[in-house]
Amino acid sequence: MSRALPLRVEAVRQFRRRRTLVAFGLLLALPWILVAAFQLGGEQEADGRPSLVDVATTGGLNFALFSLFVSTGFLLVVAVALFCGDTVASEAGWSSLRYLLAAPVPRDRLLRQKLIVALGYAAAAVVALPLMALLAGTLVYGWSDVTLPTGGTYPASAAFGRMAIVTGYALVSQLVVAALAFLLSVRTDSPLGAVGGAVGMVIICNILEAVEALGSWRDVLPTRYLYAWLDALQPQIQWTGMAKGAALSVSYALVLLALAFRHFRAKDITS
């Protein structure tokens, strides 16, 4: 019975949903929208602060980095929250959850399989965006070395390693969003509530982060290190920020997921 709800089955159940297709469609369209925006906007003036925007159109790799930069704070958060927040709550909403459980799929097993598939889709979303941006950027702006916002350049071969670090960190840093969305998904029958709750948490954290008076307390905010992957784009990779961010994200995620499993085990399914 431990083979209940195989990953393949759950993946198929989720894949044909309009939600899944629209989310991926949006993520894959974004690089092209950005390309169009750069074409429309024409030349821009540098404001003196080093920024990825200034070097976005120097080549495909730079464009991919820029796309990731503009989507880390919100778009990817929404995508991750969508896949992880909707997965259990929508089953509850459709009443299909009770039949799955009575199939029977043991509760831990159900959550585990759903979590793996949701994380898989979320990871695919996070990876799809820079990949499509790399394709779009290379087609439009050509293939060239990475120009760092602070001035240096990197040969394209080394840049692939950096891109992998950046994407890998982006994945890990979104774990906390995924875990919170998943916990809310288990606690509510409303998919919108779960997704919105996780996105709302990110928004509130961003607001709190702007409150300088909080000082070092801000360092425990789960979104504090969301952009630490920028440290991988410096002449020398700075690992500390990413290590802190990964530690924080993984820790929050572990506890939130444990709470989700704990709650689901004891829950009376009344949906």
Place this chain on the structure above:
Amino acid sequence: MRRWVAGAAVVGVVAAAGGGFALARDGGPEVAREDVRIDVVDGPGDDEKVTLDASFYRPEGLGPVPAVLLAHGFGGSKRSQAAAARELAGHGYAVLTWSARGFGESGGQIALNSPDYEVKDTRQLIDWLARRPEVRKDAPGDPRVGMAGPSYGGAISLLTAAYDSRVDALVPSITWHDLSDALLPDGVFKKLWAGLFFTGESDGSTACGRFLPELCEMYQRIAQTGQYKESDVEVLRASSPATAPPVKAPTLLIQGQSDSLFPLDHADANARRAQGPVSVVWYQGGHDGGEDESPLLTELTADWFDQHLKGLDTGASEPFTVTRATGVDSTSGRTWLRAASAKTYPGLASQPRELPLEGAEQAVQNPAGGFPAAVSALPGLGALNALGSLGSLGVDLDMPGQSAAFTTAPLGASLRVTGAPRLTVKTDRAAVLFAKVYDVSPDGKASLARRLAAPVRFTEAGEREVVLPALDYEFARGHRIRVVLGTTDQGFAGPSAPATYRISAASALSVPTVPGLATPAGRPPAWVWILPLAALVVSGGLLVRRRPKGSFEPSLEGVPLQIDGLTKTYSNGFKAVEDLSFRVEKGQVLGLLGPNGAGKTTTLRMLMGLIHPDGGEIRIFGHKVTPGAAVLGRLGSFVEGPGFLPHLSGRDNLVLYWRATGRPMAESRLDEALEVAALSEEALARPVRTYSQGMRARLAIAQAMLGLPDLLVLDEPTNGLDPPQIRQMREVLVDYAAAGRTVIVSSHLLSEVEQTCTHVVVMTRGRKVADGPVEEIVGGRGLENVFLEIIGGGV
């Protein structure tokens, strides 16, 4: 209750993380401060009395401890060092801070650290320390004492140690080796810094404030004309470590990379002159300003004293340390600095590499009056140096026509220059030039590698070696190094007569490198490892559970369902089911009857393992029902409406549902189940969201019958069916039970139950009020009458 425990666990993890940021300071000793006035006698004839305002910080309860004299910088007073003094005292040192003569509340006038004045003062401060019982002594009258201070205070440290062998260790920072070379480098007046130096102390009543009058006059004379006399140089040199005896005590020289007043070559000269152990630190800041590195510098200073005054083996002080900007912290926006260190101090010309320079002879103009002038170093712009080394924009400025440029070819690999690059330059006449190092990116953008300019005076036509400002800077792959020789600089007083020079580079550019200068890998704080482990423990704790007792009762193996004492009270206090017991045998079609709210659905949900009972138990074929129990695989159910994925077709829903059970597809008996549903092929291929209520109900019954379970539970199965379908359903159920399986039907259609069921259980208000074979219960009176009678009686 459990929920609160879980919440508290989360708070605990967060609090542990917060604690990591504000680790309690180590429990150092209490520090007491004593403000004292110390009378000293100085002057060339040892006949001038001055009172110095001082503060003595003693750690309490430690017995005699080594002492440290903490000197202040130019324009400061003993108060500027109060925080540093308290910190050092907390490390177990007796610390004396004082206002130097001419500063703060001390008497006397500024003599620029003259051996006749300030040096004599500090030697008497050492005498004073020797009389204090709190201070450890090496010999009578000889306390164990170190000295430290920035800039003006660094120079007095070096000079006192040079003239007084009682000083056991010193940490002079951002200070001079030769004051004449600092203010008149290569004979060119450094007017901007000299002006700040000499007039910064004025209170408005006099031009120079509390300087000795002869020093003030000397400054004013040079500032007016840009010319100086040999005697001026002698005066400034007399206040310099360059003319003092060599220092033998262990010396940690801290110098700034953003320092156009006392550039790195001053520390280099001090290091070369010293005869004791020497370590050199180049940090990012200096007189021009820069990132705050005080934690690192404080630590290095304390380590130096711990090693040389307390004799502790700190093992921390490397002979050469350079802090480097390695990036910008994207989270805090601050510049990342990291210390690189080497096992020997290499000087400024270590392991030079020769780089050919491109650029023919160039004509440059010196403008009349030396204006407009190029901009390189400016006080306060030091912070831009660290950013500049990361390649961002600068504000440096060269005036057109005033500079000659000589550039290397693009570098094949990145090149870290540590020291002072040099080259030979040829001019066609006597000239003053300002030499600077630029970093030229592949797109041609040039920015100063360091905002520093080195003045060079050519006294006649011909060649001479030009030493560029010392720096620690990495030129990236593909970049070029450019030497710019300009005729003007804002910070200096160049010649004012207009002139044209023809300049050419007569040699390759020699750039020093220190390959042994390695940056240790930065280590993230310990909580990076501890926090996830703690979270793992916490989440493990949250998930520990009592194994559910999945017990099996062999004697009930042949009994499809036995319910015993089942009770469920919802969290709002509603008693949905109370002490319910009944038993269903093979081949029965059991009708579960009861008015709304009787507890039928709750019972069925408990039967499916969806709701945890508060008491009693349910056994299916002898196995106790728990959530996800394997025996539920022998149960097919349709309770409280269908549950399908609306985006999938009817067939896909059933197929995926069966796959979700993890059992082989062949066991599903899909076709038999679909026959019951009586849906057309076309309908089965449509998404379920397009179905009518009746179609969904039929599909749900088909889902419940997948795999032909031994026990089939149907809740209101005839809802949404039309009369022919209801009739067909009745036959299906009867046939199903006839094959030796068991069916439980809950319905409010009493006639249905009467026609279909062999047995009934009647419930009201969570309790069973009657059960038995239909014929027995009905007794020919019609089920409706009996039912109303029973539940009426139960009221």
